[in-house]
Amino acid sequence: MKLHEEPVLIANGITKSFKGKCVIKNASFSIKKNSIVGLVGKNGAGKTTLMRILIGFLKADSGSVCIDGVVRKNNTKTSGIGYLTDVPVFYEYMTCFEYLSMCAGLLGIENSRIGSEVDRFLKLVNLENSKDKKIKGYSRGMKQRLGIAQCLIGDPKLIICDEPMSALDPIGREEVADIFNNIKQDTSILLSTHIMSDVEKLCDEVIILKDGNLTKIESLDEVEKFSNKSKILEIDFTGCKKDIIDNFELIIKNKKITYERIYKKFRINNLSDQIIADICGIFCNANAMLMFPRSINIIDKEIDEFF
Ligand SMILES: Nc1ncnc2c1ncn2[C@@H]1O[C@H](COP(=O)(O)OP(=O)(O)OP(=O)(O)O)[C@@H](O)[C@H]1O
Incomplete structure (x- = not known):
């Protein structure tokens, strides 16, 4: 409008x-x-x-x-x-x-x-x-x-x-x-x-x-x-094999996506359309790489964390 x-x-x-x-x-x-x-x-x-x-x-x-x-x-x-x-x-x-x-x-x-x-x-x-x-x-x-x-x-x-x-x-x-x-x-x-x-x-x-x-x-x-x-993309690989998770990490590193890894969970800050498209692209090929995370969520940061 x-x-x-x-x-x-x-x-x-x-x-x-x-x-x-x-x-x-x-x-x-x-x-x-x-x-x-x-x-x-x-x-x-x-x-x-x-x-x-x-x-x-x-x-x-x-x-x-x-x-x-x-x-x-x-x-x-x-x-x-x-x-x-x-x-x-x-x-x-x-x-x-x-x-x-x-x-x-x-x-x-x-x-x-x-x-x-x-x-x-x-x-x-x-x-x-x-x-x-x-x-x-x-x-x-x-x-x-x-x-x-x-x-x-x-x-x-x-x-x-x-x-x-x-x-x-x-x-x-x-x-x-x-x-x-x-x-x-x-x-x-x-x-x-x-x-x-x-x-x-x-x-x-x-x-x-x-x-x-x-x-x-x-x-x-x-x-x-x-x-x-204000959003974080959280990808949880709990239960997945380490080499699969390391492979995912390598891919996002190569794409120059900034992330935080906490054991088997990845948190990606400052989302942009490009980052979302890149992540979607990775999981479109997940079948070939047997890369199945337990969950992918977009969560809101706590307001105090954001400001
Ligand atoms: N009548 C008042 N006398 C003294 N200090 C006040 C008064 N009203 C607000 N304040 C102070 O002014 C500041 C802003 O308060 P305000 O309630 O406007 O914030 P806010 O952004 O609405 O907070 P919240 O999200 O927690 O509701 C706070 O430090 C509060 O303690």
Whole structure:
């Protein structure tokens, strides 16, 4: 999809310190319409702090935030942005329909429109069949989808989601990813995450926070390269004969692939398309060489190892 070039958010020179420690240093960036932007960084990098400043829950020491063309004063809350915390809390004795209706009312939607509006959001997050169940019976994934519906009320131009997929199982993560891909036609999304495969699957751009400094990756190609750097290809020859394993090692050495060997396991960092093609090529000929590893896996590095 071609991204619309007009930014929905422009942050300029955001700086924030806590007790003399600078967590965000002079950060400037923008978020385009119809885009999904990942915010990544290790624990304590300042992701939540930055998101809270953008939404207006926290005052920056300096800098400005402009939402959809309107510059927000430093300490005012912002309309036009929805916010989903990492662990959303609901009135669990309510049904999801009742809860969203209450939120819609509090946000000033006219009574006559609340029912149809809530149904529209429930459809977007695939909860229409559970709308009359009490929230306390919801799974973690359903609660997360309810949280997304809540922050879509009022059709904000941007939603900001703190670790929206971290606590979910793979199916829950897929469901949330599908929802994000559907709603980005109308709403840009800034999401923080520790999960690099989610970044690769979802994000058009990535903001990296490290030591208070912000850098941004702005093309899909670069996002893919960045995400590849976060992966390790692990080839496990446990149970295989030593000469077969040594032969494999010789082949990858000749191909100048950098690797780490731990007894019968190989770990290959900094994956590229070329390396993946080379490894596939080797195993296409595996039959002739009787080279059958026990497993070949692509795994995500721990976020702290990556940064
Ligand atoms: N209200 C506060 N008072 C003092 N220090 C704070 C406050 N809020 C955050 N910090 C500090 O600022 C730094 C950044 O915290 P923040 O929660 O923004 O990081 P994060 O990237 O969201 O981390 P995580 O991935 O663990 O959620 C941390 O060192 C944290 O201890």
